[in-house]
Amino acid sequence: MWSGPPQPDQGLPPPLAAVPVPWKSTDPCQGHRESPGALVETSAGEEAQGQEGPAATQLDVLRLRSSSMEIREKGSEFLKEELHRAQKELKLKDEECERLSKVREQLEQELEELTASLFEEAHKMVREANMKQAASEKQLKEAGGKIDMLQAEVTALKTLVITSTPASPNRELHPQLLSPTKAGPRKGHFRHKSTSSTLCPAVCPAVGHTLTPDREGKEVDTILFAEFQAWREAPTLDKTCPFLERVHREDVGPCLDFTMQELSTLVRAAVEDNTLTIEPVASQTLPAVKVAEVECSSTNTCALSGLTRTCRHRIRLGDSESHYYISPSSRARITAVCNFFTYIRYIQQGLVRQDAEPMFWEIMRLRKEMSLAKLGFFPQEA
Secondary structure, eight states: OOOOSOOGGGTOOOOOOOOOOOOOOSOTTOOSOOOHHHHHHHHHHHHHHHHHHHHHHHHHHHHHHHHHHHHHHHHHHHHHHHHHHHHHHHHHHHHHHHHHHHHHHHHHHHHHHHHHHHHHHHHHHHHHHHHHHHHHHHHHHHHHHHHHHHHHHHHHHHHHHHHOOSSSOOTTTOGGGSOHHHHOOOTTOOOOHHHHHHSSOEEETTTTEEEOOOTTOOOOOHHHHHHHHHHHHSOOOOTTSHHHHHHIIIIIHHHTOOSSHHHHHHHHHHHHHTOEEEEEOOGGGSOSSOHHHHHHHOOOBOTTTOOBOOOOEEEEETTOOOOEEEOHHHHHHHHHHHHHHHHHHHHHTTOOOOOHHHHHHHHHHHHHHHHHHHTTOOOOOO
């Protein structure tokens, strides 16, 4: 069924209309019109063509419509194929993006773990370095204390050597000058009976050891010597053993009992732990004048006794950065106790290779120094 002429928007040409044929001459040289018979034939042919025109036009329209449908179908199939291909490529790209995102997350996690492990290792190295530094500083302090002790011992030995003169020889340095009791009887010499009885060796019944008093009139206390012998068998720094308990009660405690009780307790603990440091005060902190003038003009106060004294030394407890200025008397008391602890530490470590008697008398000498320091006797500094 024909639905009329196609619209212009369908891209089809407009229908053909009947066009009148003008008069024309067959021969340009002839100046007359065509004959009437020819005109009649022409009109009949045109009428026939006019009848066949609508059918041809309808056929052309149908052909064009079918072609358009085919083109549309092919275009739709092509577009569907392109859309399917684009969707497939987009899906592949999404999968690739997801894979790359997982790789990135994994790399970020590995980077964070590596950073954390590096920081942990760095902190560990710093901590170990600090521990080694603290240990080295502690060893340095201990070495400084041992050096001071050795210097004190050298000074004492020098004093013994100096005090031995021909007029007054030191019998401990010259055994050949000992009394007949110590040196033994000589050939051709006789001892008076009463003299022999008074200078005979003293016997220690507790341990069965013979002790001989020297020319200064020293005599061994058998109880003290027995306690020392028991301690010497297994040297220890434990204050509960009878020997050290007695020394702490009779000498160490009173010697370190200062007016400032709180600081005295800290000083005693530092001395027992071997963590106390005694430092000389820098020379620039004192006026550059004579000693007598310094003592008169100085207003420093001893942190232990609370008295106004010239403080040429200061102490530091352990790793603390706080310093306490001390007077010469307080320094002498602390030094006496430190000397005692240093010597018994040497015995404990096996550095003192002597018989029991010399060790005992050396300990008694150190106890004597603590007692004298407690009573206020100390060497005057130059």
